[in-house]
Amino acid sequence: MIKLNPLTLKKLHRFRSIKRGYWSFVILLFLYVFSLAGELFVNKRALLVSYQGALYFPTYGEQISGKEFGLDYDYEVDYRSLQKKFQREELGDWVIMPVVPFGPYEMDYANEGSTGFSPPNWKTGHFCGTDKTERDVFARLLYGFRIAMTFSLGYLFLTYLIAIGAGSVMGYFGGKTDMIGLRLVEIWANVPFLYMVIILVSVMPGWWGVGWQVSSLLFIMVLFSWTGMTYYIRAAVYKEKARDYVSAAKVIGAGPARIIFRHLLPNVISTLVTFAPFTIAAAISSITALDFLGYGLPPPTPSWGELLKQAVGNLKTAPWIVISTVSALVLTLTLVTFVGEAVREAFDPKKFSTYE
């Protein structure tokens, strides 16, 4: 267990006192939690169905066949038309739908003979309009956000894991290890990131499930972008290594692993933390860019890049897509950047240094 030292705790307090960054963090956290529970708010499945006295909670769990509710088909119930049917019949059955009653994959072709690109409409429930195949833009934005954020957190975790490992080893052992390690990192860093991702993504076997494809995309991205962080960790470890407490630990007989993980890491963490929000922002941007180019998440996974691509092709015909997607992107990236600035300020050593 890594114990935060009092200095770090002090920094966290300082972060809390920076209002803009703190509230951005709270909003971002809320949005993410909201998106994680998205099925309850934006979903084609009903929250609650009362049919012939029995209650159904279709949101999570198995798909319910139409026959279950006395319909003539065996595939998944269309809850919106079920709701209308119940209202018409007035038999005491009812359906409660989520606020936005559309799923991210669902094509709402019941929407008055529309052929795609329906403008925003409060009555139909498409608050942000629909895309080319009549899918709800808001639903795709929300689930796209969830995937992008989760992806970014995973990206953050993995890049830092590798960067910390490599950086601390180089920094702590120094000498030839550092010399050779650093050269290897430099070589690796020169492999062009975008090309490698594009090449590897296009040879990914198609029979992998979406989950596998997304994880391997994550893995590929991490593989070619962990190097940047290594330099900072290495430098921070170098600096900390020269301190007395490290020598003291050595004298007591602590091994390198113990010194690195118990003693050094808690002290270099501040360096890491200041970079974290920017890494997240970069991850969101790159996954969006990759999707935009068509090398990202496999279709029809909801993604912002894919929405942006549609938007650019239809700027005049469907402006609502570009407006909502760009707003969402700008909002998210701004929030993340605010958090990042606040963290940087809070962790700025100058605040606590006394140079005289």
Add this chain to the structure above:
Amino acid sequence: MNDMKKIKFFVSPLVACITLFFLGCEEPKLKQPRETKPDQSQETSNSSGKVDREFTRELAREFAAEFVKEFAKQINHKGISLDANQSTGAFKNSVSKTGLVDPGGKPHPLLSHCSEDVLEFYQKNADCFSILSPEEIPNDLEWQDGSSEKEFSSTNAKRGGTFHAYMRDFPRTLRTIGPDANGGFRSYLLDNNVIGLTHAHPNSDGYYPGTANEWAVGNDGRTVYFRLDSNARFSDGKRVRASDYFFFFYFMRSKHIQAPWYNDFYGKDKFQKVTLYDEQTLSITFYKAKPDVVERVSIRPKPEHFYSELGGEYLTKYQWKPEPTTGAYVALPENVDKGKSVTLVRQNNWWANDKRFFRNRFNPDQVKVSVIRDNDKAFEIFLKGQIDAFGLAKTEFWYEKLANDHSLVKNGYLTKVTFFNQAPPPSYALRINSQKAPLDNLDIRVGFHHAMNFELVLERIFRGDFVRMNTVADGFGERSHPSLKAREFSVDKAVESFARAGYSKRGKDGILINGRGEKLSIEIMTGYKHFEDVLVVLKEEAKKAGLEIKLKVLEQTAAWKMANEKNHQVIFSAFGTFVELFPRFWEPFHSDNAYQEKGDLKYLENGDLKAGLTTKTSTNNFTQTAVRELDHLINQYREEEDLIQITKMAHRLSKIIHDHAVWVPAWKKPWLRVGHWSWLQFPDDWGPKESTDYEEFQVFWIDTQEKKKILNAMEKGEPVSSQPTVREYKKYESK
């Protein structure tokens, strides 16, 4: 898709060339090893010492060029002029001898101008090239001249003006053959321009005369006799000689053009004999009495005087030096702005100016083709009037970006045209790899057909403008099956069919599972990113039938590669088709293109496939179809020469493939949709029935006065039409 050109004899090779590329070399053993040159034996036998004849000839050519220059200079000094046709004129009376060379080694007068290399080629292939006396032309031939056919151009057409078109990329060469030559620009140089012996009439099954005035099919059904038009001229003023048709084969069979496919296509196996009778008559013998033999042997003359002979420098020498053409438009090197544009100029006194079927066509004086790399950008430039016409097949262009109430259309400056045509559509379809589990089961394949909701795709994504394709051979007129229909979307039928294959229970996510708990999941791969939305709709709808679809949208080349390796389960793709008399079945459906084992060796006695067959990669049989009955019928079909039998067989083949359920037909466009500036004018019917592109038959013209009028009106903001100019031509609509 408007870029697709209908081509009679040059693109069929091209498409087949691509096909062949995928087919690969069947028998690599047959290839000659590099070090043994084919004509080496002759060299050693003819000459005592080892002389490199090619080198000698090269030297001779250089000296000759010098000599000719010097000679010309002297002639100029003396004021003597040489008539280019003098020599050929002199022959006319003397043409009665037969044989390529007389016993004294002197070439036949018809070939007197040929270079040593060319003559040697003819002599070496004397079984293929012969000269007979005119008396040997059969007397009982039924000569035809196309006079019963109607012209398809308009007498209202006016000459003049410049037609502005665009291309996506600058042509890499102005050759029409050899590496890089089959780009989109070639149609301007060759396919839509050059005139051959005869041409297939685009409104009927007949032909119209080109450089031949008359033609007749011999009694063997495979020899076609041609009487040449003595007016035919190349663009450099030289007349078209009978020997230019000999030279065509010398050219096409030469290794120097670096086009192995053409070497093969115009090889001896197919074009078995070419015979000259006199300066006006020749015959070409095809290997088989095909019903469309006239079209197949209607080659285009090659200007022998331009090439004289081919050498190793062919590719570099003619890279930017277009050959003289029999067509109306000429590309001159001075009109090539490299990387930017190519301007073609119409010949003022073109030999076919007043010829039936060619008059009132090729109207603009110039055609300027500029490079615009981006399609959306091209559209914006079109709206500015700097391009005259733009294909509007895509729904978003037709309905949104250039809607009927767009000010340019409303005021009549721009015209939107829908022209219903009749030509084989590109074969958009889901091709099921019947070798891959679980699709090796017929019930699964039939279920898959019923689970594909193309009806919804056509109605919503294509807004009802496209129609469903029904068979593997739609658009071939009589040869298309008259009543076969594509399987409709039906959840019940799909579920029933899947249940027969053991997938009878729905899992937690609504996807069917079989007794072993395996999910019914199938991957559809495609290289068409622009059709991703179509596949997304199919995927979502298939869920209703309990079928999970996984999508894989790849780069085109990556998708092709995967399909060629037969690694796909289902691929969504299309092959370009071209106007032909009858469809092809061998390439996509014969088992020899699915497995390495030849013919019936792949089948057990009951007709089932043997186990452990070796997959054949790089062929067009993407469905891995291997059905013994089908194989036999395809073999017969390829041999058949009678059109009625061919028609019957084509119907049976379509039906068997339908029953085998490996090919889910998608859609076809029954029309051409084009937007053009209103100064561009078209005939009353707009174009011939088989048009697949507005530039193909060159029947439009530019009304320069109208252009001035429209430009003036635009400046003042006045409309030139009281109604939006949106036109529909339904004359050739298929019912």
